[in-house]
Amino acid sequence: MKRFICVLLVICAAAALITLAACKEKKAEISEYEIFASYDAEARTLKGTVDFTYYNDTGNEIGDLKFNLYGNAFRENAQHKPVSQTYINAAYYAGVNYGAMTVDGVENCSGWNVGGEDENILTVTLLTPVYPEENVKIKISYTLTLAKINHRTGVTENTVNLGNFYPVLCAYSSEGFVECAYYSNGDPFLSECANYKVTLDLPPEYIAATGGKLENRTTAADRQKCTYTLSNARDFAAVISDKFKTVNQNVNGTEVTYYYYSDSEPQTALTAASESLQYFNTTFGGYEYPVYSVVQTGFCYGGMEYPGLVMISDSLKKDDGIYTVVHETAHQWWYAMVGSNQLTDAWQDEGLAEYSTLMFFENHPAYSFTRTGIVGAATKSYRAYYTVYKQIFGDADTSMNRHLKDYESEYEYTNIAYNKGLILFDMLRQSIGDEKFLAGLKKYFAENQGKIASREHLFGCFISGGVDLEGFFNSFIDGKIVI
Numbered sequence: 031m032k033r034f035i036c037v038l039l040v041i042c043a044a045a046a047l048i049t050l051a052a053c054k055e056k057k058a059e060i061s062e063y064e065i066f067a068s069y070d071a072e073a074r075t076l077k078g079t080v081d082f083t084y085y086n087d088t089g090n091e092i093g094d095l096k097f098n099l100y101g102n103a104f105r106e107n108a109q110h111k112p113v114s115q116t117y118i119n120a121a122y123y124a125g126v127n128y129g130a131m132t133v134d135g136v137e138n139c140s141g142w143n144v145g146g147e148d149e150n151i152l153t154v155t156l157l158t159p160v161y162p163e164e165n166v167k168i169k170i171s172y173t174l175t176l177a178k179i180n181h182r183t184g185v186t187e188n189t190v191n192l193g194n195f196y197p198v199l200c201a202y203s204s205e206g207f208v209e210c211a212y213y214s215n216g217d218p219f220l221s222e223c224a225n226y227k228v229t230l231d232l233p234p235e236y237i238a239a240t241g242g243k244l245e246n247r248t249t250a251a252d253r254q255k256c257t258y259t260l261s262n263a264r265d266f267a268a269v270i271s272d273k274f275k276t277v278n279q280n281v282n283g284t285e286v287t288y289y290y291y292s293d294s295e296p297q298t299a300l301t302a303a304s305e306s307l308q309y310f311n312t313t314f315g316g317y318e319y320p321v322y323s324v325v326q327t328g329f330c331y332g333g334m335e336y337p338g339l340v341m342i343s344d345s346l347k348k349d350d351g352i353y354t355v356v357h358e359t360a361h362q363w364w365y366a367m368v369g370s371n372q373l374t375d376a377w378q379d380e381g382l383a384e385y386s387t388l389m390f391f392e393n394h395p396a397y398s399f400t401r402t403g404i405v406g407a408a409t410k411s412y413r414a415y416y417t418v419y420k421q422i423f424g425d426a427d428t429s430m431n432r433h434l435k436d437y438e439s440e441y442e443y444t445n446i447a448y449n450k451g452l453i454l455f456d457m458l459r460q461s462i463g464d465e466k467f468l469a470g471l472k473k474y475f476a477e478n479q480g481k482i483a484s485r486e487h488l489f490g491c492f493i494s495g496g497v498d499l500e501g502f503f504n505s506f507i508d509g510k511i512v513i
Contacts, residue, residue, distance in 0.1 A: 031217050031361075031380075032332035032354045033444055059163075060262065061085045061224040065196055067174075068231035069270065074129075074185050076174040080196055083167050086160045088202050093159045095168070096207040097152040099144065100194035100219070101131030103212030104177045104184065109148040112181055113330060114214040114440055120345070121180050121330040123187060129177035133197070137169040147211045152197050170197050179330075180343075186328025188291050188344070189271040193336060194219070198265060201482060208373070213434040215443045216376045217334075219265070223369075223480050226260040230268060237274040239289040241267055241338025243320040260319065260338060262480055264369055267336035269325045279304045284317055290326040292344060299324060299342070302352045302397075306359040306390050313389065313468065314363050315475040322362070324355060335361035335383075349398055353387065360386035368475055369482040376443070377430045378485055381451015384408075388452065405456050408449040412513060415445035429509035430454075431485075453513055454506045462497050470494075 062085075067078035086092050103112045106128040113121040133152055136142040141155045152170070160166040174195055177184045182193035200207035201220045210218050230238055234254045242258030249255075260266055273291040277300045280286070286307060288300040303324045311317050319338040329343040333354040340358035342351060364370075364382040372379060391399035419426035419442065430446055437443040459467040470492040478487055489503045505511040 031334045032357045033440065059085050061199065063224055063226050065228045067195065069190065071233060074176045076176065076195060078172050078174065078196055080170040081167065082170065083165055084160060085165050086162055089162050091159045091161055093156055095154045095156065096200040096209065097197035098200055098210050099131045099150050099152055099197055100212060101129060101174045101183055102149050104129035110212050111214055112212055116440055117330045123180060124178045127177050129175045129184065132173045134171040134173055139168055146209050150211055151209050172197060180328035181330060182334055188273050189269050189327040191327055191341065192268040192270065193334065194265065210373065215437045215440055216434045216447065217372045218434055220371060220373055221264050222482065223262045223264055226263060226266045227257065228266055229255055229257045231255050232270060235272040236270045239269045239274065239323040239325045239339060241319065241321065241323060241336055262318065263337040264366060265336055267339050269327050269341060281307050282311060284320065284322055286322045288324045293326055299351060299355050302355045303359055305394060306356040309390050309393065310360060310363055310386065314471055317362060318367060333358040335365050337366040352397065353399065356390050357383050357387045363475060368478045371482065374433050375431065375485050376434060376447040377451035378488060380447040381455060384448050384452040385455035408452045409513065412445050412449040412453065415441060427509060430507045458492065458502065461502065462492065466497065
């Protein structure tokens with residue numbers, strides 16, 4: 031995700047504040063979602079079913095499955111609010127209002143309940159345990175009520191954002207299924223790759239932007255049903271609207287489409303998306319999805335990434351919009367194809383996406399961004415954060431190995447995950463040189479595509495180049511380095 035924060039506002043807000051297992055290799059057997067979701071525009075509801083086939087590759091006997099109910103974060107009494115006070119006005123364009131995700135029933139199980147830290151977890155007890163390398167099928171029926179909100183999941187003034195719109199299986203670690211509370215800082219999601227077949231039942235005037243390939247479209251009784259497929263993906267997202275216009279371009283067999291409604295220069299965003307997709311293809315490794323949808327929408331942050339689809343805020347000015355398109359495109363490599371633990375190591379994908387953005391602009395001088403300018407801006411912002419927090423708290427925590435819940439503010443999160451993350455990779459590149467740096471990134475992509483990579487996996491891809499970097503990485507992660 032890309033955030034743009036007013037420094038004065040967040041400084042004032044700050045002043046007021048006093049071992050995950052790698053996910054599955056790419057292989058024939060993988061969990062599968064078959065989703066049917068029908069949207070009622072008048073009621074702002076999505077009625078859905080998920081026919082879920084779970085493939086057990088954990089090595090353990092599994093008796094219960096756990097699913098994240100991200101849509102429940104938008105209900106009135108949620109413990110963790112989806113947006114902080116800083117973004118309330120940008121998010122709730124019609125005043126604060128609410129949504130919810132309700133589980134209507136689960137079939138082929140012996141029982142189910144909704145609980146977790148914040149009514150955010152659906153636990154399904156299976157009829158019989160599923161053993162390693164075996165499958166089990168269940169069916170979940172649910173209703174998603176959408177708030178009027180410029181966010182990942184909600185009805186905006188011009189679109190309907192359907193990020194995280196279905197019950198999502200929790201990722202599995204050595205300690206069991208990982209439950210994700212919806213923190214307003216960062217991207218509080220952790221999921222393993224699966225195959226998707228998604229049918230959206232929509233009013234006929236709507237156009238759907240998705241991360242999947244359109245396989246079939248039928249119309250009847252003033253409705254349309256569009257079926258999409260997406261393989262080996264961490265999640266599936268869509269944005270629907272009756273106002274979309276499109277421009278598109280083919281990049282090495284990938285159909286790149288820009289969906290927009292209020293952009294006087296749509297070719298600019300399409301070109302940035304296409305050129306950056308091509309550059310990252312060549313630099314890191316091949317893009318694996320059949321489509322790439324770049325979608326202008328109402329969004330309180332700069333942008334948001336999903337496999338095959340990114341949301342770009344309609345409030346961004348031209349240069350910020352271009353930067354965000356490139357940043358979110360980089361997330362197709364560092365999040366969609368190579369995952370990491372965004373709950374505990376948010377800098378891992380955000381820092382890599384930021385530095386990949388820098389690399390693109392460095393190699394495309396026609397744009398108005400330079401390596402010197404991007405590094406300089408990140409360093410200036412990080413030093414300002416350090417000074418402010420040291421004055422307020424007597425010290426500034428600059429450690430990078432912490433949970434999203436442990437950040438005091440979005441200002442702190444942005445400077446640690448984005449700015450310090452970018453600075454880490456720039457100093458690493460200066461230390462080992464371009465050749466070893468690029469070789470390390472290629473190795474990281476090749477060895478971790480389709481997985482959830484730990485920070486040790488990332489570090490190891492550079493350390494294996496024959497340079498002793500353990501002290502370098504530890505100094506950043508532990509917060510000991512002085513920048």
